[in-house]
Amino acid sequence: MSDAKPIWIRDPLAILADGAGRGIVVKDGRIIELVPAGATPATADVAVFDASGHVVLPGLINTHHHFYQTLTRALPAAMDRELFPWLQALYPVWARMTPDTLELGVTVAMSELLLSGCTTTTDHHYVFPAGLEESVDIEVGVAKRLGVRVLLTRGSMNLSQRDGGLPPDSVVQDEDTILADSARVVAKHHQRGADAMVQIALAPCSPFSVTTSLMRATADLADKLDVRLHTHLAETEDENKFCQQMYGCRPLDYLEQCGWLNARTWLAHGIFFNADEMKRLGKARTTISHCACSNQLLASGCCPVCEMEEAGVDIGIGVDGSASNDGSNLMQEVRAAFLLQRARYGVTKVSHKDALRWATRGSAACVGRPELGEIAVGKAADLALFKLDELRFSGHGDPLAALVLCGAHRADRVMVAGNWAVVDGAIPGLDVPDLIRRHSAAARAMQAG
């Protein structure tokens, strides 16, 4: 227990919680009290934060990303291509990444996320060219500096073109190296328990870049180490064809054969599952990260989120890599998911509250953190506070709906584990113009080769 006073986040303009009309009290990284309308806190001796100009959300949780891709946004060589040719255009560029460029790319991605109201983020880092063996360690360092909660994945690729895979030799590693480093980063960085700030998961990249042997060995290792599993699945028709040709089955059958169809696993995309496969996912408690912007940009398709939820599958939200989004703004991603799914299912089936639920409670299920994604007593003090004083909100009715419908994209305050990580729309101590200058120079150098 610390000596810091409890903080009463008082009189929010609106709050995504029941029975908290006068706000909430947080202490030692947790929410300790909801204050109903007309009441005052039962907790004594509180410091007050006046939230009368703020809409308060549980901190948003990003369930899929590739931070390093901020270095290859809107790259002409990759634009206007579908997933496979898009990847083939980008692999050689990513192979030129250095530890310094990665650190800048990660800092930009995490900063964008924080400023958009994200308090917990995953990252799927699967490119390990020579010299970048400590990629996950670099990411951990940035997360600690910025104060964001993370579930970083030790990604991998070991099926190169030589063996019938998609990536070139320069970006793959062998199975022994991958497994040894996976065990190393878990032992070094993975924290357990409800207050964990840094966690590690294991994440072979996709069926078309990883061998069956590595998929199986990774599932065994995750079981042994008790960490989560992540991969891309059912993203495109090309992947369906690849699995049929290479493995003689559909992607979900392949996943099951590899020992992955269980509650430890969350999958990015999940667009091309049929009704029977959705039932199997629901029964197994495997969860899905819906990446609306990426799926639209690469014209991959549309994740059937309502059928998934009816089948018992929890849906989270992911911005996906900045080469296929091309941003890292989680609040904008909520709006994108809302619009895409409303277009698919109609106005009565999808509301702004559904989209906010996906990005909070649904995403918390994806990352295996039930203590996140909700404003309730005992849950983590991870909060995103938005002001509605910009031109885009002028004339609004319902403040919560306005966030999604009017296009909120910048949080005024963000709290992670009871600490303010964003204050007045900025990250304390972060020199943004300097970061942009250095990141842009690094990106240009990498793109030029």
Ligand SMILES: [Zn+2]
């Ligand atoms: Zn991805």
